[in-house]
Amino acid sequence: MLDLKFIREHPEIVRDAIVKKNLKLDLGALLELDAKIQAAKKQTEDVQAESNRIAKSIPSADTATRPELIARGKALKTELATLEPSLRDLEAELRGLMLQVPQIPWVGSPVGPDDSGNIETRRVGTPRAFDFAPLDHVALIEKNNWGDLERIARISGSRSYALRGDLALYEQALLRFATQVMLEDDFTFMTLPSYAREEVFVGHGQFPAARDQVFTFENETLKKELINDLKQVSFASESAQQELLNSSIASDRRRDLLEWKELFQNMIKRIESSMGDRFLSGTAEVLLNSLHAGEILELDALPKTYAAISPCFRAEAGAAGRDTRGLIRVHQFNKVEQYVLMAADADQSAAMFDRMLGNSEKILAALELPYRVLEVCTGDMGTGKFRQIDIESWVPSENAYRETHSCSALHDWQARRTGLRYRDADGKPRFGFTLNNTALATPRILVMLLENHQNADGTVRVPLALQPFMGKATLEPSR
RNA sequence: GGAGGGUUGGCCGAGCGGUUGAUGGCAGCAGUCUUGAAAACUGCAGUGGGGGAAACUCCACCGGGGGUUCAAAUCCCUCACCCUCCGCCA
Numbered sequence: 137m138l139d140l141k142f143i144r145e146h147p148e149i150v151r152d153a154i155v156k157k158n159l160k161l162d163l164g165a166l167l168e169l170d171a172k173i174q175a176a177k178k179q180t181e182d183v184q185a186e187s188n189r190i191a192k193s194i195p196s197a198d199t200a201t202r203p204e205l206i207a208r209g210k211a212l213k214t215e216l217a218t219l220e221p222s223l224r225d226l227e228a229e230l231r232g233l234m235l236q237v238p239q240i241p242w243v244g245s246p247v248g249p250d251d252s253g254n255i256e257t258r259r260v261g262t263p264r265a266f267d268f269a270p271l272d273h274v275a276l277i278e279k280n281n282w283g284d285l286e287r288i289a290r291i292s293g294s295r296s297y298a299l300r301g302d303l304a305l306y307e308q309a310l311l312r313f314a315t316q317v318m319l320e321d322d323f324t325f326m327t328l329p330s331y332a333r334e335e336v337f338v339g340h341g342q343f344p345a346a347r348d349q350v351f352t353f354e355n356e357t358l359k360k361e362l363i364n365d366l367k368q369v370s371f372a373s374e375s376a377q378q379e380l381l382n383s384s385i386a387s388d389r390r391r392d393l394l395e396w397k398e399l400f401q402n403m404i405k406r407i408e409s410s411m412g413d414r415f416l417s418g419t420a421e422v423l424l425n426s427l428h429a430g431e432i433l434e435l436d437a438l439p440k441t442y443a444a445i446s447p448c449f450r451a452e453a454g455a456a457g458r459d460t461r462g463l464i465r466v467h468q469f470n471k472v473e474q475y476v477l478m479a480a481d482a483d484q485s486a487a488m489f490d491r492m493l494g495n496s497e498k499i500l501a502a503l504e505l506p507y508r509v510l511e512v513c514t515g516d517m518g519t520g521k522f523r524q525i526d527i528e529s530w531v532p533s534e535n536a537y538r539e540t541h542s543c544s545a546l547h548d549w550q551a552r553r554t555g556l557r558y559r560d561a562d563g564k565p566r567f568g569f570t571l572n573n574t575a576l577a578t579p580r581i582l583v584m585l586l587e588n589h590q591n592a593d594g595t596v597r598v599p600l601a602l603q604p605f606m607g608k609a610t611l612e613p614s615r
Numbered sequence: 616g617g618a619g620g621g622u623u624g625g626c627c628g629a630g631c632g633g634u635u636g637a638u639g640g641c642a643g644c645a646g647u648c649u650u651g652a653a654a655a656c657u658g659c660a661g662u663g664g665g666g667g668a669a670a671c672u673c674c675a676c677c678g679g680g681g682g683u684u685c686a687a688a689u690c691c692c693u694c695a696c697c698c699u700c701c702g703c704c705a
Contacts, residue, residue: 174665177664177665177674178665178666178674180674181664181665181673181674181675182673182674184673184674184675185673185674187685187686188673188674188686190685190686191633191684191685191686192633192634192686194633194685194686195633195634195686196633196634202685205685206685206686207685208685209684209685209686210684210685211685212685213684213685333695413695431625432625432662434625557662563643563644563660565662565663
């Protein structure tokens with residue numbers, strides 16, 4: 137979300153951002169609606185002011201004028217009964233549009249329509265030249281009995297993974313190692329649930345735009361009951377029912393219909409309660425971002441630097457058929473996430489961005505993986521992002537780099553949605569800036585670690601920095 | 616799952632239909648006093664939005680939403696959360 141005042145004063149900048157981010161949003165309609173609201177607000181407030189004045193004067197009024205004042209109050213109340221709801225509706229509509237307004241991207245971000253516009257800025261490390269025919273990670277897992285990819289698919293469905301023996305331990309060691317790196321940079325370690333309420337996802341920015349990427353809590357029992365009920369009720373809609381109720385039909389038939397109407401309304405209620413009011417988060421960032429929602433933090437409490445580990449859930453809608461093999465793209469994975477809430481200062485945010493990117497690179501260096509750094513273009517970065525850098529690590533079997541890290545600066549876009557404020561040096565409440573970045577996500581990183589560090593005999597070398605966490609130098613076959 | 620009790624400004628805590636945007640205390644800021652600090656005293660001080668050069672002024676907000684009333688922090692409904700007791704349980 138942007139400051140509405142800023143949008144009013146700089147519509148051309150916002151319009152430019154909408155174009156650069158390849159969004160469909162009618163800024164003209166938004167501004168028109170805003171103007172309409174301002175007028176409606178003035179009108180409503182004038183009536184409210186008079187109403188307040190009259191209500192205040194009644195206790196001290198004499199009995200003769202009192203009925204007159206009460207009558208006037210009643211009239212104003214009637215007037216407000218139409219003004220207030222319509223204002224509320226307009227404001228809700230505006231809020232819906234405001235949620236779609238993008239953050240103005242950094243001037244240094246390349247302009248492009250999609251990931252084809254991303255620019256590689258650096259390569260670190262050189263892909264290894266194998267003196268034997270290397271296996272891909274799935275073959276390595278099968279050869280060493282390090283997982284149950286096919287079995288778990290039968291149990292949990294596609295995009296699931298199960299690890300065994302050394303590889304299962306390796307996943308834990310990696311997460312612990314990444315946590316350690318974050319602790320060394322003075323981040324506060326946290327664990328959080330992987331689920332939250334709807335408004336948390338709105339604050340984060342994933343809702344309303346990317347709602348289909350998120351799994352939800354639902355009540356399966358209620359759903360089944362409802363389906364059974366639906367099979368018994370043949371009405372297409374409530375209006376169809378109403379039509380029947382209003383028609384002249386025999387009274388006993390009518391009573392049936394009334395009973396059905398009650399049943400129908402009851403079902404609507406239950407459908408609503410079965411839909412669930414909680415959602416599974418795709419990253420700890422979602423919850424961390426709401427940790428201080430609604431608070432006004434003191435300046436000296438900032439920055440809040442958090443490293444949190446959590447299971448992450450992604451529906452992967454729209455990715456059907458892509459990366460179905462192996463560990464690249466799964467519905468549930470684990471991640472150590474970096475998240476920062478800080479004062480609203482562009483330079484400090486840029487410095488923090490570099491620091492967080494540095495943490496990821498430190499981890500990749502320790503994992504001894506070749507990677508490249510991409511400056512993500514305007515059309516590929518999220519709506520709310522100010523700047524985004526992705527890191528892709530080398531996958532020998534694909535002869536390609538694949539995304540393992542994503543570092544973002546949002547400036548105040550998330551903070552405005554979420555209500556993340558602090559008192560600046562003048563004591564004024566201000567929205568903060570937020571940033572986030574992957575520290576390490578498993579199991580995807582295992583793809584790179586297995587393939588890049590495999591030995592000719594199919595075992596896999598553990599990088600030196602990981603060995604204290606793994607307790608051994610080589611991953612050995614599992615029984 | 617059952618039965619009660621709560622949710623008020625940065626924090627604590629009054630108020631339970633009518634100058635209450637909210638008594639009081641703590642913390643905060645400014646001043647008096649003091650060499651300085653502390654203490655004491657005095658004053659300022661919520662959040663968001665509108666108007667105004669300013670003084671100032673108007674609107675909304677006492678967990679969220681809805682309602683009753685000329686008038687709601689105060690009454691009613693509903694949702695969320697917290698606490699206590701019972702039941703169940705990793």
